Every structure is written in structure tokens, then in C-alpha cells.
Amino acid sequence: MPDEKPTKVPSSRLARTARFGSLVGGQGARWAATSAVNRLRSDERAQAATQARTLELADQLVRQLGQMKGAAMKIGQVLSTIDFELIPEEERAAFKSRLAALRDDAPRVAFKEMRKVAEHDLGGRLTELFAEFDEQPIAAASIGQVYRARTRAGADVAVKVQYPGVAEAVESDMRNAQLLAPLLRRMAPGLDAKALLAELRERIADELDYEIEAQSQRRIARAFRGHPFVRVPEVDTELSGRRVLVSDYVAGAPFEDVRALGEPERDRFGEIAFRFYYGLLARERIAAGDPHPGNYLLCPDGRVCFLDFGLVRHVERAYLAGERALARAVVEGDAAQVHRRLTELGYLPEPDEFDPERVLEQLQTAGEWYFTTGFRRLTSEYVRGALEAGSSPRSEYFDYMRRQTLPPQSLLIRRMEGLLFGVLGELRAGADWGRLALEYIAGEPPSTTLGEAEAAYLGRGAVGAPG
Numbered sequence: 001m002p003d004e005k006p007t008k009v010p011s012s013r014l015a016r017t018a019r020f021g022s023l024v025g026g027q028g029a030r031w032a033a034t035s036a037v038n039r040l041r042s043d044e045r046a047q048a049a050t051q052a053r054t055l056e057l058a059d060q061l062v063r064q065l066g067q068m069k070g071a072a073m074k075i076g077q078v079l080s081t082i083d084f085e086l087i088p089e090e091e092r093a094a095f096k097s098r099l100a101a102l103r104d105d106a107p108r109v110a111f112k113e114m115r116k117v118a119e120h121d122l123g124g125r126l127t128e129l130f131a132e133f134d135e136q137p138i139a140a141a142s143i144g145q146v147y148r149a150r151t152r153a154g155a156d157v158a159v160k161v162q163y164p165g166v167a168e169a170v171e172s173d174m175r176n177a178q179l180l181a182p183l184l185r186r187m188a189p190g191l192d193a194k195a196l197l198a199e200l201r202e203r204i205a206d207e208l209d210y211e212i213e214a215q216s217q218r219r220i221a222r223a224f225r226g227h228p229f230v231r232v233p234e235v236d237t238e239l240s241g242r243r244v245l246v247s248d249y250v251a252g253a254p255f256e257d258v259r260a261l262g263e264p265e266r267d268r269f270g271e272i273a274f275r276f277y278y279g280l281l282a283r284e285r286i287a288a289g290d291p292h293p294g295n296y297l298l299c300p301d302g303r304v305c306f307l308d309f310g311l312v313r314h315v316e317r318a319y320l321a322g323e324r325a326l327a328r329a330v331v332e333g334d335a336a337q338v339h340r341r342l343t344e345l346g347y348l349p350e351p352d353e354f355d356p357e358r359v360l361e362q363l364q365t366a367g368e369w370y371f372t373t374g375f376r377r378l379t380s381e382y383v384r385g386a387l388e389a390g391s392s393p394r395s396e397y398f399d400y401m402r403r404q405t406l407p408p409q410s411l412l413i414r415r416m417e418g419l420l421f422g423v424l425g426e427l428r429a430g431a432d433w434g435r436l437a438l439e440y441i442a443g444e445p446p447s448t449t450l451g452e453a454e455a456a457y458l459g460r461g462a463v464g465a466p467g
Contacts, residue, residue: 109163111135114145118161121241129239133159139294141308143170143208148249156249157236162210167243170208203289203412207310210245216286217247217309223284228453229272231305250305252297259427269296270378270429271436271450272304277420278440279454281413285320287313289412291420313412319345323413327441330371331434335360346407354400362397365389369421373434383425387418 114137119125126133132150139146144162151157206212214235221232233248240246258269273296280286289311297305315323322345329337339356342348348359364371366389369378376382389395406414431448438444439451446452 108137108140109145111137113164114147114161117164118159118244121243122239130159149246151236151239151246155236157239157246158233158249159239160210160245160247162208162243167208170204200411203311203313206312209242210240210310211242213310214240214245216312217245220280220284220286220288220309223280224276226457227303228457229303229450230276231299231303233305233307250297250299250307252299252305255293255296255423255427258296258298263428263430266427267430268450269298269304270424270427271431271448273420273423274431274433274436275450275454276304276306277416278437281315281320281416282324282440285315285317287315287412287416289313289415289419291416291423293423293426296423311412313409315409315413319409323410324441327371327437330360330363330367331438331442333360333364338363342404345410347404347410349405350403353403358397358400362400365395365397369433370417370437371434373432373438375430375432377428377430378421378425378433379428380422380425383422386421 115126122129126149129152130149131152131154134148136147137145138148138158143166144160147159147161149157149159214237217232218235218237221234224230224232231250233250236246236248258266261269273291277288277291280288288306288309290308295307297307299305322341326338326341326345329341335356338360339348339351339354342354342359343351348354366386368389369376369382369386395401435444435447436451439446446455
């Protein structure tokens with residue numbers, strides 16, 4: 001990747017607030033005008049006008065978030081996992097894809113600017129701290145770039161350096177994020193936008209501080225140290241800081257190469273990914289919110305290396321126990337228990353409006369791959385169909401869906417599940433996913449050879465016992 005002209009990340013609070021204010025104010029006025037005219041239109045024409053205005057809002061939201069970088073980009077990436085039912089169905093997938101693609105539109109910043117950040121954070125010159133440091137980045141994300149280097153001790157490491165000015169930009173974005181709440185409610189009326197944005201602010205603030213990410217990565221690496229099929233890079237604490245994170249450099253095949261392998265290799269990779277993310281949640285109570293394809297490497301020894309632990313949530317023990325109890329109730333077909341658990345967890349703002357049997361059917365339909373046993377080979381087509389069953393206006397449960405809400409503590413859990421489901425579909429991975437799930441939600445014994453290997457590593461018969 002050639003050295004490029006620095007990308008200016010606008011950090012002025014006034015400038016960034018103006019951008020948010022322009023988006024919200026302009027769209028608010030247009031929405032009010034559309035609503036006024038709709039009172040004079042037929043129902044069909046009013047619906048068409050509302051959908052057109054929503055689509056215009058969605059397009060402007062994506063463009064504005066893409067221009068702002070920083071937290072605005074991350075907000076867009078996370079919002080890509082939420083369904084916006086007022087956007088026309090034929091446009092919804094493209095809208096969510098554009099939000100998700102903001103990750104790949106990360107800025108490229110010249111090395112001389114990145115070096116200033118690194119040397120200021122570490123308190124010394126890179127030539128003194130490292131034996132070698134490659135000036136060409138090997139990866140880029142929404143808030144930083146990754147370089148390959150070698151320590152004075154001779155260890156090959158990956159060095160993640162934060163973009164200059166991005167901290168100030170993110171701080172401003174997080175102050176302004178609540179301005180988006182009215183717009184999000186217009187696209188998704190059932191969404192508790194304020195609570196969701198507050199949760200995002202807290203998670204993104206943590207992601208901005210690499211010392212917090214280092215703590216999470218050290219905890220996860222420790223939990224999987226010596227694991228038979230999972231690898232998490234170790235952090236070099238002495239060479240890391242708030243804006244610089246140094247960890248082991250791991251060589252391996254990227255996701256696109258894994259997709260080209262035969263079924264046995266893809267199935268094994270898919271099961272490992274499933275076991276890693278669900279095991280991490282069940283045992284360590286950590287929801288890792290970024291299981292996208294760029295965060296996996298297939299190592300030469302057959303292990304899968306997992307990367308990037310900036311966007312994580314440490315889930316409260318009682319809340320996670322409630323989620324596990326809800327999943328067991330769905331599997332067991334206990335409608336009354338499903339309704340009670342959904343209410344307790346905060347998914348049903350008006351519980352009396354939801355029939356227990358119908359809510360059970362809704363969850364069983366949307367989560368068929370996870371809640372039913374039997375071998376199933378996932379495909380992108382199946383994933384799209386399942387997501388449509390859980391969110392499409394054509395779904396018989398759509399009237400229920402739009403009156404339900406997403407509890408803030410569940411945001412990264414649902415994001416993890418949705419992105420992992422999509423990855424498994426892209427991988428065309430096959431397994432008895434329902435049987436695997438029961439190991440983590442019900443503590444059932446291992447159902448595969450990999451599960452037995454993990455249970456032996458953990459020193460107990462069940463792989464999903466909470467830590």
C-alpha cells in the first residue's frame with residue numbers, strides 16, 4: 001500500500017455538531033412536510049411518500065456517517081445489524097450493506113503522521129523501541145492502522161496505531177449521537193433509540209482506548225491459552241499504550257482463502273468460529289461484537305486465530321443467565337416461559353400486547369438454524385431467508401416485531417450472533433448447529449470431536465459452563 005496524503009479527520013466539535021445538526025434539522029423539516037401532505041393523500045400514496053422520504057433519509061445518513069469517520073463510522077457499522085422496517089423492503093438489504101461497508105472505507109494516513117501518534121504515546125522514537133518497523137500498513141480500520149514490526153527481543157509483532165485526531169472526533173461524535181435518535185425512530189419506530197445510542201457511546205468509548213482493548217485481549221488470550229484449536233494473539237504490554245496496541249504477529253490464511261477450501265475444512269473452521277464466540281460468551285461473559293470476515297486467520301497448524309477485541313461487552317451474570325434461560329425455553333417450546341423471559345430481559349415494552357404462543361413461534365421461526373437439531377449446511381441464501389423471516393414486512397410476525405425493542409445490554413450479543421450467522425453462511429459451513437448450541441445454553445455434553453477436545457482442555461464434561 002503506497003504512502004498516501006494524510007486524511008484529515010475533522011475534530012472540531014463545532015464542525016462535527018454542525019454536520020449532525022444539518023442532517024437532523026434538514027430531514028426533520030422534510031419529514032414534517034411529508035407528514036402534513038400525507039393527510040391529504042390516499043393511504044397508498046401516503047405510504048409511498050413516507051417510504052421515499054425514509055429512503056432519502058437512509059441515503060443521507062450513510063453519506064454523512066461515511067464523511068465523518070471516527071465514531072460516526074462505527075455507529076453506522078453497528079446500526080447495520082438493526083432492521084429498519086420503514087425502509088422499502090427491496091432497498092433494505094442494500095442500505096444495511098452500505099452501513100456495514102463503512103468499515104472498509106477507512107482513511108489511509110501517511111506514515112509520518114501515524115509515527116507522531118505512536119512516538120508520542122510510547123514516549124520514544126520507533127527506531128529506539130523496535131528493531132524493525134515496516135512503514136507500509138498491513139491493515140486499516142475505522143480508527144487506526146496496523147503495521148508489522150520486530151521488537152528488540154526479536155519477536156514479530158503487529159502494531160495498531162490510532163489515527164491522529166480521531167480521539168477528539170469520536171468524543172464530539174459521541175456527544176452528538178443523541179441527535180440521531182429522532183431519525184432512527186422514524187426508520188424503526190419500535191427501537192429505543194436513546195438507550196441504544198447510549199450503549200453505543202459507552203462501547204465506542206471503550207474501543208477508542210487501546211488500554212481497555214488490551215485488557216480484554218489479555219483476558220481472552222489467557223482464557224484460550226494452550227487451546228487445541230483457537231489462538232488469540234498475546235499483548236506486549238510494555239510496548240502498548242492508549243493509542244498503540246502491540247500484539248503477536250500471526251501468519252495465516254485469510255477468510256477468502258478459507259472459503260475456497262473443501263467442505264470438511266470449511267465445516268471445521270465454521271464449528272471453531274461458533275465454539276469460540278459462544279464459548280467466550282458462556283464462560284467469560286464477553287460478547288465480542290466484531291466477528292466479521294477480516295478478523296479470522298487459519299493458521300498453518302490448523303488453529304483459527306481471532307483478532308480485534310475493541311468492540312466488546314462484559315455481560316452481567318444475571319442478564320446472561322436470563323438470555324440462556326430464554327433460549328432453553330424456546331428449544332423446549334415453553335411459550336409462557338418465553339414470554340416471561342422476554343419481558344424480564346426488556347424485549348417486550350408492553351407485555352400484555354403479546355400472545356405467548358405467537359411470540360414463541362416468532363422466535364422459533366427466526367432462529368430455526370440455532371433452535372432445532374439436525375445437520376444443516378448454511379448458505380448465504382438461507383441466511384437471507386432466515387433474516388427475512390425475522391424482519392421482513394411479509395413475515396406474519398411483523399406486527400409483533402415492530403412493537404418489540406432491543407435491550408441495550410443485548411446489542412452486542414445480537415450483533416455477534418447476526419454477523420457470525422452471516423459468516424457461516426458465506427463459508428457454506430455445515431454442522432448440527434442446534435446440538436452445538438445446546439452445549440452452551442443448556443450445558444449438554446460435547447457433540448463433536450472438537451467439542452470433546454475442548455472439554456478435555458477445560459477439564460470438565462461440558463464446554464459451555466459459565467465462568
